[in-house]
Amino acid sequence: MEEKQPVLELENVSVAYDSEAGMVQAVNNVSLKVYENTIVGLIGESGSGKSTLGNTIMHLMKNNAVLTSCTIKVMGQDIYRLNKKDLRKFRWSQMSMVFQSAMNALNPVLTIEDQILDVFFSHDKNISRKEANRRAVELMDIVSIDSVHLKSYPHELSGGMRQRIVIAIAIALDPKLVIMDEPTTALDVVVQRSILDKIKEIQKVKKFAILFISHDFSLVTELASKVAIMYAGRFIEITDSHSLSQSERHHPYTQGLIKAIPHLTSEDVTIEGIPGNPPNLVELPSGCAYHPRCPHAFDLCMRERPETRLVENREIECHLYETVEK
Amino acid sequence: MRYVLNRLGFFVLSLWAAITINFILPRMMPGNPADAMFAKFQGRLTPAALDAMKKAYGIGQSTLWQQYIDYLHGLFTFNWGLSFMQYPTPVSDMIQGSLPWTIGLVGISTLLSVFIGTALGVYISWNRKGFLDNTLPVVSMIFQAMPYFWIALLFVFVFGFKLGWFPMAHGYDPSVTPGFNATYINSILYHSFLPAITLLLGSLSGWIIGMRNNMMYTLGEDYVSFAEAKGVKTSRLMFSYAARNAILPQLTSFAIAIGNVVSGSILTEQVFSYPGIGNQLTSAVQSQDYPMIQASFLLIAVAVLVANLIVDLLYSRLDPRIRTGGTV
Numbered sequence: 001m002e003e004k005q006p007v008l009e010l011e012n013v014s015v016a017y018d019s020e021a022g023m024v025q026a027v028n029n030v031s032l033k034v035y036e037n038t039i040v041g042l043i044g045e046s047g048s049g050k051s052t053l054g055n056t057i058m059h060l061m062k063n064n065a066v067l068t069s070c071t072i073k074v075m076g077q078d079i080y081r082l083n084k085k086d087l088r089k090f091r092w093s094q095m096s097m098v099f100q101s102a103m104n105a106l107n108p109v110l111t112i113e114d115q116i117l118d119v120f121f122s123h124d125k126n127i128s129r130k131e132a133n134r135r136a137v138e139l140m141d142i143v144s145i146d147s148v149h150l151k152s153y154p155h156e157l158s159g160g161m162r163q164r165i166v167i168a169i170a171i172a173l174d175p176k177l178v179i180m181d182e183p184t185t186a187l188d189v190v191v192q193r194s195i196l197d198k199i200k201e202i203q204k205v206k207k208f209a210i211l212f213i214s215h216d217f218s219l220v221t222e223l224a225s226k227v228a229i230m231y232a233g234r235f236i237e238i239t240d241s242h243s244l245s246q247s248e249r250h251h252p253y254t255q256g257l258i259k260a261i262p263h264l265t266s267e268d269v270t271i272e273g274i275p276g277n278p279p280n281l282v283e284l285p286s287g288c289a290y291h292p293r294c295p296h297a298f299d300l301c302m303r304e305r306p307e308t309r310l311v312e313n314r315e316i317e318c319h320l321y322e323t324v325e326k
Numbered sequence: 327m328r329y330v331l332n333r334l335g336f337f338v339l340s341l342w343a344a345i346t347i348n349f350i351l352p353r354m355m356p357g358n359p360a361d362a363m364f365a366k367f368q369g370r371l372t373p374a375a376l377d378a379m380k381k382a383y384g385i386g387q388s389t390l391w392q393q394y395i396d397y398l399h400g401l402f403t404f405n406w407g408l409s410f411m412q413y414p415t416p417v418s419d420m421i422q423g424s425l426p427w428t429i430g431l432v433g434i435s436t437l438l439s440v441f442i443g444t445a446l447g448v449y450i451s452w453n454r455k456g457f458l459d460n461t462l463p464v465v466s467m468i469f470q471a472m473p474y475f476w477i478a479l480l481f482v483f484v485f486g487f488k489l490g491w492f493p494m495a496h497g498y499d500p501s502v503t504p505g506f507n508a509t510y511i512n513s514i515l516y517h518s519f520l521p522a523i524t525l526l527l528g529s530l531s532g533w534i535i536g537m538r539n540n541m542m543y544t545l546g547e548d549y550v551s552f553a554e555a556k557g558v559k560t561s562r563l564m565f566s567y568a569a570r571n572a573i574l575p576q577l578t579s580f581a582i583a584i585g586n587v588v589s590g591s592i593l594t595e596q597v598f599s600y601p602g603i604g605n606q607l608t609s610a611v612q613s614q615d616y617p618m619i620q621a622s623f624l625l626i627a628v629a630v631l632v633a634n635l636i637v638d639l640l641y642s643r644l645d646p647r648i649r650t651g652g653t654v
Contacts, residue, residue, distance in 0.1 A: 060555055092557045104548040109570050109646060115553075122557040153646040169556060 005076055007177045007209040008034035008057065008095075013070040015049070015056050021282045026052045026065070028233035036176065037207040041224030041241065043217055043257070045278045049233040050213045051100065054181045057211070058097050059087060075176055093123055095177040096170040098163075103186055105166045106154040112165055113150035119172045139168040142202060160191035164198060171206060181213045196223060217257045221245065229254055232279050232289035239314040249311055251318050252294045288319065296320055329642050329649060337635045344627035349397050352620055353390070362410070362614050401624075407617030411610060417621045420606060425625070427497050428602035431518050432591040435525035436583050442526070443533020444576055448569045450534070451541035463538065466531035478524045478597040485520055492520040495599035521598040529583070536579060540572035547571070574645055581637035585630030588622075 015027040027049040034040045044050040055061055057072055059079050072079055074095045082090055099105040107115060113136060120132040137147045143164040154162055163183060170178055183199070184192040200223065203210060214220050220227055221241045229237045229251065237251040244250075244258060256274040276293035279285055285292050291301035298319070306319045364376050371379075400406060406417040450459040469477065486494035498504070498513040544550060545568055553567045591604030599605070603622060610618035642649045 058555055060551060062551075088557050091555055097552075097555055099548050099552050101548050105552045107549045107553065107567050107571070109644065110566065114566075118553065118558050118562070119556050122559055122562075155647050166552070169552075172556075 004035060006033040006035050006073075007075060008032070008211065009071070009073040009076075010053075010057070011071040011073075013053070013056065013072060014068040015052050015061070016066050016068050017052075018064040018066055019282075023066070023068075024281045025068075025284075026233050026281060027056065030228075030230075030233075030235045032228055032235065032238065034177065034209050034211055036209055037203075038226065039203065039210040039212055039224040041220035041227040042211060042213045042230060043215065043220050043227060044230035045215060047278055047281065048230045049281075050215075050230050051181055053230075054097065054179045054211070054213050057179060058091065058095065060097075089123065092119060092175060093173045094175055095179065096173070096175040097179040097181065098166055098170045098183045100181045100183075101186055103159060103162065106162055108154055110153075111150065112152055112154070112157075116150070116165075116169055116172065119169055123173060135172070139172055142171070143168045143198060158191075159187050160195060163187060163191075163195055167195075167199065167202070171202060171208070174206065175208055177209045177211065179211045179213070182215070183212075184219075185214075192219075199223075218261050229257070232281065232284060234289070234317065235308075235315070236290065236317045237314060239316075243312075243314065249316075249321065250314070251290075251316050252296050252320070253290050256293075288317075330639065333635060333638045333642075337631060341628065341631055344631065345398070345401065345624065346394075348620060348624045348627065349394055352616055353393075362616070406621045409610075409615055409618050411613045411615040411618060417617045420618065421603065421621060421625065424601060424603040424606045427600060428588060428591045428595070428604060430514075431521055431600060431602060432525060432587045432594065432604075433584075435522045436529070436587055438522075439526050439529045440533055440576075440580055440583065443530045444537045444573065446530075447534045447537025448541060448564065448572075451538045451545065452564055452568075454542075459538075463531065463535050466527075466534055469527040470529065470531035472528075474524070474528045475593050475597060477528060478521070478594065481520055481524050482597060493517050497601045518600075521594050521600060525594060532579070533576070537572060537576055540575050541568060544568045544572040570644075574641070577637050577641055577644070581633045584633035584636070585626075588626045588629045 010030060010032045013027060013030050014025065016023040016025050030053065032040070042050050042053070052061075052065060056065070056067060057074070057079075059082075061067070067080065070080070074090075077090065077094070079087065079090065079095075106112070113133075116136045116139060117129075117132050120127050120135060136150060140147045140150060145161055145164055145168075149157060149161070154165075157165070163186075167183070180199070184195050187195065196219070199210070210224075212220060212224055221244045224241050227239055227241045227244065228235050229239075231253055237254050239250070239254070244254070250258070253274070256272070259272040260274065262271050274293060279289050279292075285302075287303050288294070288297075288301045288306055291297040294301065300319050304319070306317045308315050308317050309321055310316075311321045361376075364371050364379075404418045406421075408414045409417050409420055412420065446458075446462060450456065450462055453459060482494050485491045493499070493516065496517055498510060498517055502510050502513045504510055550563065550567050553563055558567065588603060591600075591602050592608060593604070594600065595602045595604035596608060603625065606618065607622040609615075610622065
């Protein structure tokens with residue numbers, strides 16, 4: 001598996017926002033590889049930089065975001081070396097994205113059909129109307145929505161249906177990578193479940209890779225095989241998701257997240273939260289950004305930022321494990 | 327379809343209300359048109375003539391209800407009474423002579439202003455922070471901020487009087503014979519240029535800035551980013567996704583602007599001595615020409631109502647959410 005070319009390869013990616021308070025580092029030196037036919041989860045609190053990273057991979061940065069250093073390769077292609085025209089073609093055919101807000105991702109004045117066909121017509125000048133229509137019906141079939149709704153407008157559909165349409169649009173051109181930025185956040189729990197099942201089902205057939213961005217820890221651990229945990233713009237831990245359910249050695253922040261999951265079946269119903277708030281990116285704490293909230297913090301944590309180390313196959317950024325490796 | 331019927335019903339109802347109020351208002355005023363006419367002729371009218379006139383106007387002999395029926399009947403048969411000012415020319419004839427001028431000048435200027443302003447708004451919002459985006463809103467705002475009559479007078483003074491490039495008054499050159507011929511049409515265009523330009527300058531900024539702001543808001547919407555990501559071509563993204571949504575709030579302003587064509591013409595036509603309905607209304611007020619005033623007010627009310635109806639129907643064409651009565 002490791003020899004194969006990764007679908008997505010991030011190398012030391014840093015993104016900053018140009019604000020009045022100076023450059024604010026939203027994503028700080030992160031590296032990640034995502035391989036074909038895998039689901040990788042990206043977890044973080046609000047403002048940890050996870051959506052910024054998603055938009056950066058899509059080359060859709062907003063609000064004065066500046067990529068300060070990096071290579072982002074999708075299918076071996078550095079997407080920041082593509083010119084505008086090639087980028088427009090490359091996006092969606094190789095990588096696509098499901099947006100956070102299902103409610104607003106569709107144009108209210110165009111029919112669903114128009115919005116699906118736009119993908120085909122934009123990427124293939126020669127496609128016939130009939131062929132495009134046939135594929136649109138096929139897509140509706142994949143996401144289990146009756147094709148009569150091709151003639152519907154977005155406001156005539158429920159939130160769950162709209163999100164499934166958005167997913168249908170995202171997979172229209174069989175991309176190798178689909179970034180899903182909190183695809184179920186705006187939906188209620190029941191609909192959320194049906195959408196996730198649908199995503200898993202489609203992924204199994206189409207075998208594309210998914211980068212699943214979410215703040216829902218238990219949801220991501222269930223869905224993804226590998227999980228990257230983001231804190232203050234850094235990946236503080238990258239680990240296999242199955243190890244997260246066991247009490248193994250993790251970054252203290254990850255441990256905090258694990259403890260915060262309610263277990264319905266266990267007798268112990270106490271849920272522990274993580275004290276404190278996510279750090280202000282303008283004034284990051286010195287050393288390890290997590291140290292003010294960390295129960296295991298010692299004086300080194302305040303002074304020096306920990307390097308990434310391999311702890312039992314997990315990449316962890318924490319001083320606690322420095323001695324372990326040596 | 328239900329929506330259209332609904333709007334039509336509303337239109338008929340408000341039209342009736344406008345007509346009725348227009349009937350009641352003058353009758354609540356002290357005095358009556360015959361006395362005013364009598365006063366105007368300053369004793370040169372015999373009491374018998376006054377009596378005859380009162381009979382002609384139906385004063386003092388029929389009930390209010392009978393007058394109302396007669397009024398409605400007269401209204402729909404274009405029998406709007408005789409003007410005092412140019413007695414005994416029928417008011418409908420006078421309006422027929424002036425309304426086309428107003429619609430031609432103010433109506434077309436308003437439409438031009440809406441189209442040019444909206445198009446410029448789309449363009450500068452797309453090329454945000456560009457040269458035009460930095461200058462156009464400010465420059466156009468300066469013109470809109472200046473009192474309209476002042477700009478109009480300034481233009482008449484500079485381009486009409488000092489430079490002599492354009493005529494200072496009238497709808498066409500009196501030496502040209504009216505008719506469907508090139509010289510006459512040229513003369514009309516030549517005479518309307520100056521007032522049209524001032525109208526345009528005075529209203530353009532609202533359309534530019536309004537559309538620009540709507541566009542800014544729409545461009546930040548997720549469906550625009552999503553469409554951009556899925557590879558939609560720039561022109562389609564700009565018009566079908568961004569401008570198509572951003573134009574909806576403009577329609578409301580458009581309804582108001584169209585409704586204001588008749589009433590808004592007063593100042594322009596005064597300054598440029600244009601033979602339109604605004605000019606006529608001013609002189610009617612000055613000479614207490616009640617039938618003329620009443621007819622003009624009715625026209626203004628009808629213009630507003632018709633404009634609203636048109637925009638309501640247009641809205642339903644452009645926004646599917648209104649058509650089905652659904653929510654956002």
